[in-house]
Amino acid sequence: xxxxxxxxxxxxxxxxxxxENAFEPYIEFLRKQLEDQDPVFVIGxxxxxxxxxxxxxxxxxxxxxxxxxxxxxxxxLCDSGKTLLFSRLLSGKFKRTQTSITDSSAPYKVKNDRxxxxxxxxxxxxxxxxxxxxxxxxxxxxxxVFVVDSAIFxxxxxxxxxFLYVLLTDAVIARNAPALIVACNKxxxxxxxxxxxxxxxxxxxxxxxxxxxxxxxxxxxxSVGGSVYLGKKGRDFEFSQLQMKVEFLExxxxxxxxxxxxxxxxxxERSLAKx
Ligand SMILES: Nc1nc2c(ncn2[C@@H]2O[C@H](COP(=O)(O)OP(=O)(O)OP(=O)(O)O)[C@@H](O)[C@H]2O)c(=O)[nH]1
Ligand SMILES: [Mg+2]
Numbered sequence: 001x002x003x004x005x006x007x008x009x010x011x012x013x014x015x016x017x018x019x020e021n022a023f024e025p026y027i028e029f030l031r032k033q034l035e036d037q038d039p040v041f042v043i044g045x046x047x048x049x050x051x052x053x054x055x056x057x058x059x060x061x062x063x064x065x066x067x068x069x070x071x072x073x074x075x076x077l078c079d080s081g082k083t084l085l086f087s088r089l090l091s092g093k094f095k096r097t098q099t100s101i102t103d104s105s106a107p108y109k110v111k112n113d114r115x116x117x118x119x120x121x122x123x124x125x126x127x128x129x130x131x132x133x134x135x136x137x138x139x140x141x142x143x144x145v146f147v148v149d150s151a152i153f154x155x156x157x158x159x160x161x162x163f164l165y166v167l168l169t170d171a172v173i174a175r176n177a178p179a180l181i182v183a184c185n186k187x188x189x190x191x192x193x194x195x196x197x198x199x200x201x202x203x204x205x206x207x208x209x210x211x212x213x214x215x216x217x218x219x220x221x222x223s224v225g226g227s228v229y230l231g232k233k234g235r236d237f238e239f240s241q242l243q244m245k246v247e248f249l250e251x252x253x254x255x256x257x258x259x260x261x262x263x264x265x266x267x268x269e270r271s272l273a274k275x
Pocket of ligand 2: 082083122124
């Protein structure tokens with residue numbers, strides 16, 4: 001037994017020695033090359049390697065800081081359908097809802113090949129609560145679903161635009177530039193306005209709001225007190241001027257089949273899959 005194990009050790013030793021011998025010519029060659037090289041060349045190589053390493057570290061930092069933001073916020077005025085959408089996206093089920101007085105969140109697995117999981121957060125829309133909840137979650141937002149009640153949009157256009165103005169001129173949101181999905185909900189209602197019309201009216205309304213509100217923004221770089229200038233100066237406001245990706249889509253959390261039927265939220269699910 002003992003003799004056998006000693007024999008094995010010797011064999012291993014010889015193998016290691018052979019490996020060392022095998023590498024020796026290469027190491028010797030490298031050493032010679034380095035000795036023969038101009039020191040300036042060697043320093044150049046070292047600097048180039050350092051630059052590559054630093055770039056990798058920076059890239060990793062920036063990529064990770066984006067992936068840290070994993071929340072998808074459901075925001076909008078009272079009664080626009082956020083809580084029903086929240087339920088439909090998570091379980092597909094219809095639910096009777098009441099005005100939300102606090103936030104609720106749950107992991108949402110998107111329907112794509114990568115099966116990313118975002119945290120879906122339903123925020124209260126009541127005007128006395130909406131701003132404090134937006135404040136709480138805005139820095140975590142990877143995407144914002146701004147839900148609009150298309151059935152009574154004409155009546156609410158001013159309030160919708162005012163909330164959107166606060167959101168779009170927020171310095172944190174403008175810097176992080178989460179994707180903005182304006183979900184024109186309640187399309188099952190006959191008189192519901194189309195996404196195109198809602199976009200045009202909001203652009204018009206936001207343009208007006210910008211004139212009345214921007215008097216408060218006096219600093220030269222366009223930012224003061226955590227707000228940024230909306231869109232491009234000297235041009236009528238359009239959503240395409242924003243840094244963030246903006247998409248208007250039509251959906252119905254209720255669906256046409258009534259309370260027992262399915263929702264019509266395919267568009268929204270596809271957009272969430274691209275976040
Ligand atoms: N017809 C129709 N009704 C809807 C639709 N989505 C939501 N509703 C109804 O609208 C009402 C309000 O829906 P909620 O989901 O509670 O609205 P919310 O945006 O969460 O409201 P707050 O919590 O007050 O901010 C409920 O009666 C829903 O059933 C829709 O697509 N079509
Ligand atoms: Mg709600």
